[in-house]
Amino acid sequence: MSGIPGYLKKGYITPDELFGIIPKPSEERxxxxxxxxxxxxxEIPCAPCREICPVNAIDxxxxxxxxxxxxxxxIGCSLCVQICPGLAFFMVQYVGDRARITMPHELLPVPRRGDEVILLNRVGEAVGRGKVTLVIPREKSLGDTAVVTVEVPIELAWEVRAIKVPGDGEND
Ligand code: SF4
Ligand code: SF4
Structure with missing residues (x-):
């Protein structure tokens, strides 16, 4: 009777579950x-991501x-990341042995470019440290949500989905 997928029950999705639903981009891409x-x-009635995409890449x-x-x-413009009200769109790029993850960031404070931040996985657990390479502040973001790009070890590319600016006592 329970046809509800596990990821909807537990409130987050693992990479394996995600790529059971959508294809994973190739390493070359x-x-x-x-x-x-x-x-x-x-499946909720929502489509601003599709509407905003300038090249109709969202089916x-x-x-x-x-x-x-x-x-x-x-084309990696990040407009879908900016506008998604569910904070559900991310961008990923592999660069050498690092990955750049672009994500919505609603927590305060918003980091600055060059800051070292705490990397959080989908459950909110700290999994390492990364460097912020780009920030679109809330005022310049389409969806009233800041968007942050952070560089992480490539093995964490599909784990890190949020960041936290270190507070007092959290700086090494
Ligand atoms: S980043 Fe999003 S909005 Fe921009 S082209 Fe890609 S899918 Fe479309
Ligand atoms: S990705 Fe975001 S904007 Fe697109 S349908 Fe899902 S919640 Fe809505």
């Missing part, structure tokens, strides 16, 4: 330029369908 990946597994036949990105069409 991930190395070419940033690519947007929707982590939006719930969603109706607002109740799950978004799928045509990774070859995506």
């Amino acid at each position: 991930l190395r070419r330029k940033p690519v947007a990946v929707p982590e939006c597994p719930q 969603m036949p109706t607002p109740n369908d799950l978004p799928r990105v045509n990774y070859e069409e995506c």
Whole structure:
């Protein structure tokens, strides 16, 4: 009777669960330029990501369908990350042995470019430290949410989905 997927029950999705729903971008694509990946597994009537995409790279036949990105069409503009009200869009790029993750950031404070921040996984656990390479402040973001790009070890590319600015006592 319980047809509700485990990720909806527990409130977060693992990379394996995510890539059971949508395709994973190829390593070649991930190395070419940033690519947007929707982590939006719930069929809810919502489509601002599809509407804002300047190259129509987001396939969603109706607002109740799950978004799928045509990774070859995506130009990595981050507008979907900025506008998604569910904070469910991310961009990923592989650069050498690092990955750059672009994510919405609603917590305060907002970091500055060059800051070292605490990397959080989907559960909110600290998994390491990374360096902020780009910040779109809230005032310049389409969705009233700051967007931050952080460089992380490549093995954490599909784990890190939030950051925290270290507070007093959290700086090494
Ligand atoms: S990053 Fe830009 S081009 Fe890529 S899917 Fe999002 S809105 Fe479209
Ligand atoms: S805007 Fe965000 S929550 Fe809405 S369909 Fe797109 S990815 Fe999902």
